[in-house]
Amino acid sequence: VLRATTAISAAIAHGVNSIIPVADLDTARKYQEEGYIVAAERNGQVVEGFDLGNSPYSYMNPDLKGKDVVLTTTNGTRAIDMAKHMDQVVIGALVNLDSVIQYLTEQNKSVLLLGSGWKGKFNLEDSICAGAIADALIQTGNFKAEEDSTIAAKYIARSARENIFGFLKASSHRRRLRNLNLNKDMKYCLTPNTLDVIPVLKGNAIVNVSHALVEK
Amino acid sequence: VLRATTAISAAIAHGVNSIIPVADLDTARKYQEEGYIVAAERNGQVVEGFDLGNSPYSYMNPDLKGKDVVLTTTNGTRAIDMAKHMDQVVIGALVNLDSVIQYLTEQNKSVLLLGSGWKGKFNLEDSICAGAIADALIQTGNFKAEEDSTIAAKYIARSARENIFGFLKASSHRRRLRNLNLNKDMKYCLTPNTLDVIPVLKGNAIVNVSHALVEK
Numbered sequence: 001v002l003r004a005t006t007a008i009s010a011a012i013a014h015g016v017n018s019i020i021p022v023a024d025l026d027t028a029r030k031y032q033e034e035g036y037i038v039a040a041e042r043n044g045q046v047v048e049g050f051d052l053g054n055s056p057y058s059y060m061n062p063d064l065k066g067k068d069v070v071l072t073t074t075n076g077t078r079a080i081d082m083a084k085h086m087d088q089v090v091i092g093a094l095v096n097l098d099s100v101i102q103y104l105t106e107q108n109k110s111v112l113l114l115g116s117g118w119k120g121k122f123n124l125e126d127s128i129c130a131g132a133i134a135d136a137l138i139q140t141g142n143f144k145a146e147e148d149s150t151i152a153a154k155y156i157a158r159s160a161r162e163n164i165f166g167f168l169k170a171s172s173h174r175r176r177l178r179n180l181n182l183n184k185d186m187k188y189c190l191t192p193n194t195l196d197v198i199p200v201l202k203g204n205a206i207v208n209v210s211h212a213l214v215e216k
Numbered sequence: 217v218l219r220a221t222t223a224i225s226a227a228i229a230h231g232v233n234s235i236i237p238v239a240d241l242d243t244a245r246k247y248q249e250e251g252y253i254v255a256a257e258r259n260g261q262v263v264e265g266f267d268l269g270n271s272p273y274s275y276m277n278p279d280l281k282g283k284d285v286v287l288t289t290t291n292g293t294r295a296i297d298m299a300k301h302m303d304q305v306v307i308g309a310l311v312n313l314d315s316v317i318q319y320l321t322e323q324n325k326s327v328l329l330l331g332s333g334w335k336g337k338f339n340l341e342d343s344i345c346a347g348a349i350a351d352a353l354i355q356t357g358n359f360k361a362e363e364d365s366t367i368a369a370k371y372i373a374r375s376a377r378e379n380i381f382g383f384l385k386a387s388s389h390r391r392r393l394r395n396l397n398l399n400k401d402m403k404y405c406l407t408p409n410t411l412d413v414i415p416v417l418k419g420n421a422i423v424n425v426s427h428a429l430v431e432k
Contacts, residue, residue, distance in 0.1 A: 122365040149338040152372050159371040 001125040003054045004041075004076020004116065005093040005199075006189040008206055011059035011069065013096075013195040018205035020070045023081040031070040038070040044182070055185050056095075068205065075116035080201065083114055089201035090209075094129050094164070094192045096199075101136040103198045103209065108142055113150065124156070124168055125190070131157030132192075164190045217341040219270045219398075220257075220292020220332065221309040221415075222405040224422055227275035227285065229312075229411040234421035236286045239297040247286040254286040260398070271401050272311075284421065291332035296417065299330055305417035306425075310345050310380070310408045312415075317352040319414045319425065324358055329366065340372065340384055341406070347373030348408075380406045 008019050022028050025040060025047065032038045032050070039052035046053035054073050071077060083089045087109070092100040104111055113133060115126030131153030137143040138154070145151050160167035165187065188194075198209035224235050238244050241256060241263065248254040248266070255268035262269035270289050287293060299305045303325070308316040320327055329349060331342030347369030353359040354370070361367050376383035381403065404410075414425040 118364075121363070122368065124364040124368060127364075127368060147337070148334075148340040148343075152338065152340060152343060152368065155375040156368050156371055159375065 001093050001129045002123075002189050003056060003185060004071070004073040005091050006095050007039075007054040007056045007059055008071070008076075008091050008199050009093045009096045009195050009197050010056035010188075011064070012199045012206070012208050013197045014060045015062075015065035016059055016069055017066050018068045018207045019199070020068060020205045021077040021080045021201075022070055022072045023078050025072060028070055028072040036070045037064065037067055039072070041073045043074060055182075056188050057185065075118055079114050079116040080206075083112075084201060086112070091199035091201075091206060092129060092133060094125075094132075094190060095188070095195045096197050097129065097132055097192045099193075099196050099198050101133055104133065104137060105140050105142070111137065111143065113153070124160075125164075127153045128157045128160045128164060128167070131155070132161065164192075217309050217345045218339075218405050219272060219401060220287070220289040221307050222311050223255075223270040223272045223275055224287070224292075224307050224415050225309045225312045225411050225413050226272035226404075227280070228415045228422070228424050229413045230276045231278075231281035232275060232285055233282050234284045234423045235415070236284060236421045237293040237296045237417075238286055238288045239294050241288060244286055244288040252286045253280065253283055255288070257289045259290060271398075272404055273401065291334055295330050295332040296422075299328075300417060302328070307415035307417075307422060308345060308349060310341075310348075310406060311404070311411045312413050313345065313348055313408045315409075315412050315414050317349055320349065320353060321356055321358070327353065327359065329369070331369075340376075341380075343369045344373045344376045344380060344383070347371070348377065380408075 011019055020031070020036070022031065025042075028038050028040050028050070037052070038050050039054065040047035040050035041054040052058050052069070054071070054076070059069075080089060080091070090100060090103065113130040115123065115130050117123050117126060134145060134150045135154045135157055138145060145154070168190065199206045200209045227235055236247070236252070238247065241258075244254050244256050244266070253268070254266050255270065255274075256263035256266035257270040268274050268285070270287070270292070275285075296305060296307075306316060306319065329346040331339065331346050333339050333342060350361060350366045351370045351373055354361060361370070384406065415422045416425045
């Protein structure tokens with residue numbers, strides 16, 4: 001949620017053709033040598049020598065419309081890499097929360113909610129997002145929580161939902177990001193349902209689901 | 217909480233001299249050969265060939281007064297083993313919640329709350345207990361949460377506190393225990409503040425803190 005999956009959703013919503021997630025900087029550099037536009041973020045900042053980081057605003061650039069952008073981030077793209085062997089990988093964020101919930105409800109398949117976290121550790125914002133998705137799916141009556149962590153995430157999401165931004169003021173991760181002067185990004189990332197996109201992994205690239213269906 | 221740390225607290229409160237936690241069954245068998253009373257639980261049941269499991273009620277036996285009891289459990293004693301190199305290990309459960317909170321408040325040192333979980337995975341009951349401790353410590357004004365998981369646990373504890381037993385009806389772990397007909401144990405384990413003991417690790421044995429201080 002802060003910020004890879006939000007940036008991916010924003011990119012897809014603003015006309016970027018695809019995001020190619022890669023787990024490490026070496027792979028990112030190889031794509032760069034081949035002439036790709038490459039975004040690389042580590043510890044909240046753009047890595048030196050790369051064009052973009054993971055601020056969602058940087059993907060609203062008209063020059064990126066129709067382009068394929070390679071992306072590597074501290075946590076998000078590693079989680080996508082871990083999940084790539086699943087039947088389907090859907091990119092969820094708060095900005096596209098209801099779109100993802102609707103899509104998963106329609107698919108009616110088993111769902112594993114994988115939060116990227118922060119350097120291998122639990123974080124609040126991904127748990128709030130996962131918990132909100134779980135809560136909505138369970139309420140359809142067609143899904144049940146298999147793990148205690150899902151139930152916990154549901155209650156964390158309920159505790160936070162009136163004011164996610166305020167809730168995260170207590171979060172170490174948020175404090176870290178505040179130090180980087182990312183208040184504007186934070187507000188964007190933590191405002192639910194501003195985008196109607198469902199980014200999914202197709203081969204090695206993330207595209208909007210409608211695009212993925214057309215090409216099937 | 218379900219049930220190793222509750223059983224340890226009950227044992228200490230009912231006059232057992234010490235509990236010697238061991239991580240594996242082989243070590244437990246060696247103690248048995250030396251003539252110790254040995255309790256061994258795996259997957260919620262007493263392991264064949266051992267005297268006791270981890271039901272708190274089994275430690276209220278007058279025959280155990282003044283005795284040293286060796287204990288190995290699926291999750292709890294492994295967590296204690298992981299923590300044994302810390303400055304001090306305090307055994308927390310819901311049954312001795314306020315005693316542990318008061319002790320940690322008085323000590324005024326950094327606290328790492330380690331939930332045993334279930335076979336390496338998150339569980340609700342340990343998170344509720346850890347979250348209740350964290351919530352109380354933070355409210356003293358002398359402690360702050362360093363990790364998002366602490367903040368999450370605090371909110372899970374708040375969601376559960378009116379009816380911990382009811383809250384855990386949704387838990388897979390609870391369902392598992394219900395299958396073993398452990399309703400009486402569950403009620404005991406999930407009722408806060410019935411015991412005024414602070415079990416701490418001293419050398420290789422868990423004793424009440426007053427005992428540990430006297431012997432220092």
